[in-house]
Amino acid sequence: MQVEWKRSEERKTVREIVKIYCRGHHHVRESGHELCPDCEAIAAYADIRIAKCPRMAAKTFCSVCPIHCYAKPQRELILAIMRYSGPRMLLHHPIMAIRHILIQWRTRHGLRKREK
Numbered sequence: 475m476q477v478e479w480k481r482s483e484e485r486k487t488v489r490e491i492v493k494i495y496c497r498g499h500h501h502v503r504e505s506g507h508e509l510c511p512d513c514e515a516i517a518a519y520a521d522i523r524i525a526k527c528p529r530m531a532a533k534t535f536c537s538v539c540p541i542h543c544y545a546k547p548q549r550e551l552i553l554a555i556m557r558y559s560g561p562r563m564l565l566h567h568p569i570m571a572i573r574h575i576l577i578q579w580r581t582r583h584g585l586r587k588r589e590k
Contacts, residue, residue, distance in 0.1 A: 494559040
């Protein structure tokens with residue numbers, strides 16, 4: 475996988491996760507904007523962190539990365555967003571969700587092999 479393609483896909487996925495959260499919590503549909511200002515800020519922050527990720531070629535997910543790029547408040551917020559949006563991704567973006575599940579499964583399966 476090319477690093478820039480991976481980076482681009484991660485950006486798209488995070489943005490969609492934030493959109494689902496925002497629609498569910500902040501009723502942005504009525505305002506005509508894609509995201510409320512708070513969710514736009516966390517999406518922009520995540521985008522910057524993804525753009526600067528030094529381990530993009532090697533890592534699978536931020537949650538299993540040894541380097542924590544997010545500051546603690548943003549990390550806690552993005553975890554809450556992912557907890558809410560993760561299960562809903564299957565309904566809103568099934569292909570993205572299935573790809574994410576497969577990557578996670580391969581990562582865990584690979585880790586188990588190394589432990590033996």
